[in-house]
Amino acid sequence: MFKEVRTQPMFDWSMIGDIKEGRPNLGATMDVGVYRLMQFTLRDILIKKFSPEIADQLYYEAGELAGTEFCKALINKGNSFPEFIKEVQALLSGLKIGILRVEKADMEKSEFTLTVAEDLDCSGLPMSEETICTYDEGFIAGLLHEFTGTRFKVKEVDCWCSGDRVCRFEVKPEASA
Numbered sequence: 001m002f003k004e005v006r007t008q009p010m011f012d013w014s015m016i017g018d019i020k021e022g023r024p025n026l027g028a029t030m031d032v033g034v035y036r037l038m039q040f041t042l043r044d045i046l047i048k049k050f051s052p053e054i055a056d057q058l059y060y061e062a063g064e065l066a067g068t069e070f071c072k073a074l075i076n077k078g079n080s081f082p083e084f085i086k087e088v089q090a091l092l093s094g095l096k097i098g099i100l101r102v103e104k105a106d107m108e109k110s111e112f113t114l115t116v117a118e119d120l121d122c123s124g125l126p127m128s129e130e131t132i133c134t135y136d137e138g139f140i141a142g143l144l145h146e147f148t149g150t151r152f153k154v155k156e157v158d159c160w161c162s163g164d165r166v167c168r169f170e171v172k173p174e175a176s177a
């Protein structure tokens, strides 16, 4: 299940397991620092083994898969687009991933600018003039693709690390990106 060779992703929500049963005393939450320890050590090793570009690509793809599965498992597909956004906002803040806002929306062109405040991955990191939330870029792309059927390209244009107080993502349909 976890170590089989694969050419396509095999992720299934059941891989996450029954947390209630498995952690009766410690429960379902943990420290953000521990999550970041995993994210940044994994990034470190991917960069060492491959390159920053490949690490970014792998994080984007993993985020995309996560966004797709998140949408399948938790989002009501019968909703209108505004209802979908509301549901995503409630889930992301309820799960303490971040506070999502739609800064700009051009419904005709399907182009959006989204911001995430207090982002799980980067809020509070040291400044580096880099945008580092590639996993989040992929996550948004996967979520939107699964909900709308359209492929989107998502690019983070501002990040806590690049000096902003929010992460800002530009979202465009893939063909026009």
Ligand SMILES: [Zn+2]
Residues within 6 Å of the ligand: 119, 122, 131, 132, 133, 156, 158, 159, 160, 161, 166, 167, 168
């Ligand atoms: Zn960021």
